[in-house]
Structure formats: structure tokens, C-alpha cells
Amino acid sequence: MGKELLTQYADLQAEIEDLQRRIRKTECQIERIQAGGTVLDSVKGTRKDGTIGNIRIEGFPVVSQDEKLERLYRYKTQLRNSEKRAAELVSEIEKYINSIEDCRMRRIIRYRFIDKLSWNAVADKMGGNNTEDGMRMAVSRFFEKK
Structure with a gap:
């Protein structure tokens, strides 16, 4: 174990906190999507009564929702893996420091x-x-x- 790895200890701790914050944020996004919010949009077109104007469209974007959920799950997995690697390095550094006679x-x-x-x-x-x-x-x- 070198001095270089010891100097990274505090940065690794900060990185773990940042990764945990990002994981929480991603989980909130996933929960929000799974809660089933609808999407609103406005387009110009002909209304039912034959007049032309703005029409409000409300719906549930299933295709884009599934793709976004898949991306968020992949991102969350990447964050968890990064957090695990950083935690292992922190543990290794602490073990080394405790082994100094x-x-x-x-x-x-x-x-x-x-x-x-x-x-x-x-x-x-x-x-x-x-x-x-x-x-x-x-x-x-x-x-x-x-």
C-alpha cells in the first residue's frame, strides 16, 4: 500500500457519499415513474366541434416510460457497483492502517x-x-x- 492510496482516503469517503446521493435521486425518479404520472401536451388542430385551435392531450407514455426505467435501473446498478468498489478500497486502506505495528x-x-x-x-x-x-x-x- 502506498502513500498515494492513503491520500485518496478522504476523497473516497466523499465519493461514496456522492454516489449514495445519486442512488437516492435515481430511486426517487424510478418511484415517480412507477407511480404512473400522466403526460400533458398541447397541439394545434381541429376540435370535435370543428373549430381550429389548441387541443390539450393527456396520456400515459408507456414506450418511453419503459425505456427510461430500463436506463435508470442500469444507471443505478452502475452507481451501486462504483459505490461497492470505493467501499472496498476504503476498507482496504483502513485495514492497512490498523495493521501498522x-x-x-x-x-x-x-x-x-x-x-x-x-x-x-x-x-x-x-x-x-x-x-x-x-x-x-x-x-x-x-x-x-x-
Whole structure:
């Protein structure tokens, strides 16, 4: 596991939230279509009484509804697959972080990559006489060893 994948952790979390929002939106669209709403349109033509003018047409678009439902179901499946892949990566990153034996390094990595703190904030959280450069170099040395 590299440092690059750790830097993606917070972005993966945000991506999962975005995918879940899109899935909810797609499910609402599917429910709205399945509820059976009608479509209204207005055309110019001859009315029943023989006069020419605007005619209001109301109906149920079965063909376009089925096609749209099929597209929405496919899109929802794609979103679920993307969410699953992102969740697996997040789980893999968390498993890697928990497998680090050095508790100090584990804390530094959690603060920096999971909590998205600056190096200065990481040094403050770690306490003592730690500096931001010291924290950054400790992580760099840790990944050079691996």
C-alpha cells in the first residue's frame, strides 16, 4: 500500500457519499415513474366541434416510460457497483492502517490521511516538541522502509 492510496482516503469517503446521493435521486425518479404520472401536451388542430385551435392531450407514455426505467435501473446498478468498489478500497486502506505495528506512526497516518489535518495540526495533536516537518519526515521515512 502506498502513500498515494492513503491520500485518496478522504476523497473516497466523499465519493461514496456522492454516489449514495445519486442512488437516492435515481430511486426517487424510478418511484415517480412507477407511480404512473400522466403526460400533458398541447397541439394545434381541429376540435370535435370543428373549430381550429389548441387541443390539450393527456396520456400515459408507456414506450418511453419503459425505456427510461430500463436506463435508470442500469444507471443505478452502475452507481451501486462504483459505490461497492470505493467501499472496498476504503476498507482496504483502513485495514492497512490498523495493521501498522508502530502506534505512533498509526496515529500520525490517521490524523493526516483519514482526518485530513495539516502537518502542523498533526504535530499539535501528537503533542510534545513535534514539528510539522518532523511529522512529514517520519511518514516519508516510514514509506521509504516499505
